[in-house]
Amino acid sequence: MSSLILPAILSGLTMGAIYALIALGLTLIYGVLHIINFAHGSLLMLALYAAYFLFLYGGVDPYLAIPILLPVFFCLGYVLQRWLIAPMSGGSEQNVLLVTLALALIIDNLALYFWTSNTRSVDIPYAYNTVEFLGAYLPLGRVIAFFAALAAAPLLWLFMARTRTGSAIRAVAIEKRGAEIVGIDVNHTYAICFGIGTACVSLAACLLLPTFYVTPQVGYTFVLVAFTTVVLGGMGSLPGALIAGLLLGVIESLCGLFLGESLGQIGIFIAFILILLFKPSGLLGRRAS
């Protein structure tokens, strides 16, 4: 068993990178908009289908689909927030929960209706390629996702810290009324933020597709662990989401190895409870004032 510990840790890190990628968009949307986006898993599913159909009908490799799907899903997120979620919720956070939940149900059932419950996956030439590292064989797709997550989190953080749009988003997150007074278009900024969060989901989908499958229910496979990642990392914290995702991946992998795969998720939730008990704001979250 001891010879399996290092491969299990490395495998956990690469799986955790996927969790982090999915959680990045979620934490951004929560951090700024204070929206707990129940439709996040459904949007992930939608992006997976988009990448799948690009591959199926256009022969577009899932990785090459990234520059196509990022703007498409940014626009989708922008439109959803600007012209659906915001007007329907009327500024109430409880209403937002219901609207995103309704959105999830609609997207899931439309997917089921149009694309049926068939499980689909892409047959790509490098599907079984691995990278050998310290004696462990790591699936190439997961290694790519790992480095993509390592790059995406700091890039997104830089965008938020160094650009005018990022500053506007942070301003709206901290003091909405004040931002309005200094001339920031709050509704536009909210929509941009939701758009970026949705674009992050499409990035995660393109990186996930080479190693996973697509069904109308696939979002639920990841959404719970993504919510856990966000809370563990600190709501709204991009570096926190990255660290928490990687941590959860390793914890899940090691618990699976030592306690059995059926009990692997216990580790995730034990870590979650411990963090909530001893550091309720999450690993890198700001303490509530």
Add this chain to the structure above:
Amino acid sequence: MTYTLNRRSLLRASGAAALVGGLSMPSILRAQGQTVKIGVLEPLTGNLAYNGTQCAAGAKFAADAINAAGGIKSMGGAQIELVVVDAQSRPEIAASAVDTLAEAGVCAFTGASASALGLASSQAAAKYDLAQVFSIGTAETIVERGLPNVFRFTPGVNKCTSVALENLKLLNAAAGSPVKTAAIVHEDGPFGSNMAKIMAEKLPEQGIEVVETISHPTPHRDFNNIALRVKASGANILIPSNYLNEYTLMARALRQQRAELMAIYSILGGAASNIKFVRENNDVAQYVMDCNHWYDPNKPESQALAASVAEAGLDLTYDVMVSYATIQVIADALERGASTDRKAMIEALAASTFDGSIMPYGPTKFVNGDNVNSQPVNTQIRGDKIELVFPKEYATAEPVFPVPREG
């Protein structure tokens, strides 16, 4: 398709003939316009939606074929009308959906893709004296409750496992008994856990030591650790019992972790007898063997079904096959009983000796609701096809065991 002619059906047929002959043309028109309702209770949404949708398609192909061949002849060519309801992959919905079927006036129904759903629906159907002919329901509890309305046409887990073990013994012996050790990977629900338990007890009797048993939840996202453990165990063969998505991820991880196995030998494998798995994972799917439900590919009805399924752009899975066959069984009971009365249907099904289904079974014989003449068969993925390799009388290819070494 053959039908048994008994005294009752002869009298009814004579009576019907007298009516037809003695009365006027409108009577004939009324008889020709008659329909009989058969229920199809399947999970069309939720986790089991793929299987349920496939089963519903199989039932429709069967109804279409029977109607095209003249319908239920003993009932004046009555056409079969399917009443399809969604069990939503939830046992409580499966139970309440039976009320819908009863209100719709079905004479019997087929379903429900998973044991948990079928257990709930058949229990609910018992109060209506409504027969359920199980499409798929491997849990033995289904036929152990003493319900007179339960008819399981396909084999249960005990028979599937014992036949699979017997066939594995034959395969191993024919190859010079190279397989000494096995690893079992199973989903942690009743289906996989029961199977794993039986295998762990029975394999040592064949001289095969179980060196690793790994359970996993459904859904499960990562099979790398499982592949690593299988590889580290040094098992000669892997015996998996899990569903399509997990099976696919597992097969990929085994390849990525370079697990060298003499065979992957599934029992009721979720993907191993699924053409989608073959199409989308052709490389890792090669030589995977399964002991599962499958039709007799040599029968003309089977070939016609395969053509219809291909024309409809669907996958020919065992769900389609068994559901097709259960409608055949119900149609035969209607033909013999010439009645849509629910109790009469139960009697007709209980007395069924139907041997015209597309499955490779002997004449139907329900003992406590279990068709004792059903049997699973062994399939093997070869190229882009799923070949039937055991028993020999139905085989379309010779089995390859153990799998050839790469390179």
